[in-house]
Amino acid sequence: LAKTTQPISMDSYEGQEVNITCSHNNIATNDYITWYQQFPSQGPRFIIQGYKTKVTNEVASLFIPADRKSSTLSLPRVSLSDTAVYYCLVGSYSSASKIIFGSGTRLSIRP
Amino acid sequence: GAVVSQHPSWVICKSGTSVKIECRSLDFQATTMFWYRQFPKQSLMLMATSNEGSKATYEQGVEKDKFLINHASLTLSTLTVTSAHPEDSSFYICSARVKFTLSPTDSRIYNEQFFGPGTRLTVL
Numbered sequence: 001l002a003k004t005t006q007p008i009s010m011d012s013y014e015g016q017e018v019n020i021t022c023s024h025n026n027i028a029t030n031d032y033i034t035w036y037q038q039f040p041s042q043g044p045r046f047i048i049q050g051y052k053t054k055v056t057n058e059v060a061s062l063f064i065p066a067d068r069k070s071s072t073l074s075l076p077r078v079s080l081s082d083t084a085v086y087y088c089l090v091g092s093y094s095s096a097s098k099i100i101f102g103s104g105t106r107l108s109i110r111p
Numbered sequence: 112g113a114v115v116s117q118h119p120s121w122v123i124c125k126s127g128t129s130v131k132i133e134c135r136s137l138d139f140q141a142t143t144m145f146w147y148r149q150f151p152k153q154s155l156m157l158m159a160t161s162n163e164g165s166k167a168t169y170e171q172g173v174e175k176d177k178f179l180i181n182h183a184s185l186t187l188s189t190l191t192v193t194s195a196h197p198e199d200s201s202f203y204i205c206s207a208r209v210k211f212t213l214s215p216t217d218s219r220i221y222n223e224q225f226f227g228p229g230t231r232l233t234v235l
Contacts, residue, residue, distance in 0.1 A: 032221065034223075036226075041229065046225070049221070051219075098157065098160055101147075
């Protein structure tokens, strides 16, 4: 399983775009990247998933460079409710895949 | 998206008692479920993988006789904390895995895990 490294914490302000980068130098060919969001005392919530290039959904974008050794979660125009912990995870297409959580990034949004 | 529920959402018990936590996939079947525990300000730690109809696979350092896992159906997995002690107080989270493919031309099997809301266990 590829190990992930993210910043421990980040601060931003309402209305700003926030980019959280995750490094996964040992990512394998069969691995993909998933980001989860977790609020206090709640289970993690799926945000976005991708394999390469760019993926966009209604809440975020995920940028993955050609070498796939890192990925960046982009949250457009954040609000106070985006204050949470964000986890970058590397999963495998293998049916035996299991998700191991790294330390995550604690994002704090200020008014 | 798929919904996973947990019951109870919180429980307080005396030291030495056993506590059972249920994890249900409400609108889909899950052959594989996972159990995590999370201490305050820390990340989720995988405890075990629960496979329907077979024994659970425990992560290193997790006592299988202490944390009993049963996955008797495709929609239900249970975690029983036996003879609970104050150090077992934690936030327990389950997840259910769904496998899917994106298109007929993409043979890769994606795995997505849907997480339950968690169960707060406090052992006095």
